[in-house]
Amino acid sequence: MKAMLSPVWSVFVMMLSCIFVANAGAAEPLVLAGSGSNLSAVKQLIKGFSRVHPGIKIAEPTNIGSSGAIRAAFDGAVSIGLVSRPLRTDERGLGLAYTPFARTALVIGAHSGVVNEGISYDDLISIYRGTKTTWKNGRTIIVLTREPGDSTIDVLEQKVPGFKAVFDDSIKANRWSVLLKDDVMNQKLIATADAIGFSDMGAITSQKLNIKVLKVNGIYPSAQNVTSGAYPLFKTLSFVYRPEKITPAMKTFMAFARSAEGKKILSKNGYVPSQ
Numbered sequence: 001m002k003a004m005l006s007p008v009w010s011v012f013v014m015m016l017s018c019i020f021v022a023n024a025g026a027a028e029p030l031v032l033a034g035s036g037s038n039l040s041a042v043k044q045l046i047k048g049f050s051r052v053h054p055g056i057k058i059a060e061p062t063n064i065g066s067s068g069a070i071r072a073a074f075d076g077a078v079s080i081g082l083v084s085r086p087l088r089t090d091e092r093g094l095g096l097a098y099t100p101f102a103r104t105a106l107v108i109g110a111h112s113g114v115v116n117e118g119i120s121y122d123d124l125i126s127i128y129r130g131t132k133t134t135w136k137n138g139r140t141i142i143v144l145t146r147e148p149g150d151s152t153i154d155v156l157e158q159k160v161p162g163f164k165a166v167f168d169d170s171i172k173a174n175r176w177s178v179l180l181k182d183d184v185m186n187q188k189l190i191a192t193a194d195a196i197g198f199s200d201m202g203a204i205t206s207q208k209l210n211i212k213v214l215k216v217n218g219i220y221p222s223a224q225n226v227t228s229g230a231y232p233l234f235k236t237l238s239f240v241y242r243p244e245k246i247t248p249a250m251k252t253f254m255a256f257a258r259s260a261e262g263k264k265i266l267s268k269n270g271y272v273p274s275q
Contacts, residue, residue: 029057030249034069034082035151036182038237040203041102041271042082048265049256056249063181066151070096073240079250081240085151097243101257103272104202105221106155106233109211111142111195118215119196121160127196128166130175135194143176144188144197151235152198159232186211200235205270223272237271 032042042061050058061082064072069081074094087098108119115137126132127141134140146152148171157164170176179185182203189197189211196214201221204211213221216233225231239254256262263273 029059030079030253031059031077032080032082033062033064033072033078034240035066035084035237036063037084037104037151037200037203037235038082039063039182040206041104041237041266041269044206044265044269045253045257045262048261049253052261053252053256056252058253063183067149070094070240073242076242076245079241079247080254083151083238083240084235085154086236087240095242096240097246098238098240099254099258100236100238100274101254101262102202102237102266102274103226103234104200104237104270105223105226105231106152106235107199107201107204107211107221108214108216108233109189109197109199109204110214111189111193112210112212113193114196114212116214118218120217121163124156124160125162125166128163128170128176130170139194142192142195144185144192144195145170145176145178146185146198147178147180155233155235202266202269202271223267223270226272234272236274 039061046058046061049056066083066085069078069083070087070091072078073081073096081096087096108124110116114135116135123132127143132141145167148168153167157167171178177188179188179197182199185197186199186203186207186209189195189199190209199209199211201213201223203209204213216231219225219231221231221233226234239257241250258274266273
């Protein structure tokens with residue numbers, strides 16, 4: 001049985017419905033929404049797609065998170081949901097198709113004025129524990145973090161030994177500033193002296209963001225290092241949709257994202273295209 005929608009979710013569904021109403025009588029646009037980690041990649045793909053398929057309209061993608069994308073795709077509020085994590089156990093029974101199209105390196109980033117060039121897993125654990133408090137020049141580290149369940153946190157909990165425990169403790173202690181959206185985190189990293197936080201290489205490359213990309217355990221988070229496996233911190237970007245509701249326009253866009261031209265666009269912007 002489908003869970004009752006929250007008031008906030010109901011408002012979002014109504015807003016998306018207005019897109020369809022506003023375009024009544026015109027070709028119905030594709031509506032894409034989801035994880036902020038997907039938006040830079042998808043916007044670049046839309047630019048290239050629109051040049052070769054000008055008759056297929058796509059609404060400006062919006063950030064509603066991976067969980068929001070899954071709910072919206074299931075409820076029919078979006079044509080295609082955009083997710084940056086695998087489907088969870090309770091989501092796998094919804095009957096959604098899940099199609100990866102790219103990977104992007106998870107970046108542990110800092111304000112451009114930070115003097116350190118890299119960070120180790122042990123450093124990250126100590127920073128979150130509150131025992132490592134300064135950069136190597138003695139300036140205080142300002143920690144910016146994401147909320148529990150965010151795809152970035154999921155990756156770090158899976159890949160960095162001990163991170164889950166110190167992250168959970170930091171949330172309980174209300175130790176750091178918690179930011180709820182990728183674009184907010186990026187802007188705070190750019191604007192906040194001595195800050196450390198999280199971004200992704202695709203967004204930094206495609207948007208030319210002035211964020212210092214830190215090496216992790218001595219490895220730079222390049223697309224090449226993600227491909228080779230040398231850099232293990234990355235997100236998989238995927239489309240989710242109801243297969244029984246797929247349209248020719250949806251098929252055409254998703255095929256473009258995985259085509260030679262789509263892969264060229266993704267690679268140019270710092271992503272690792274799916275094979």
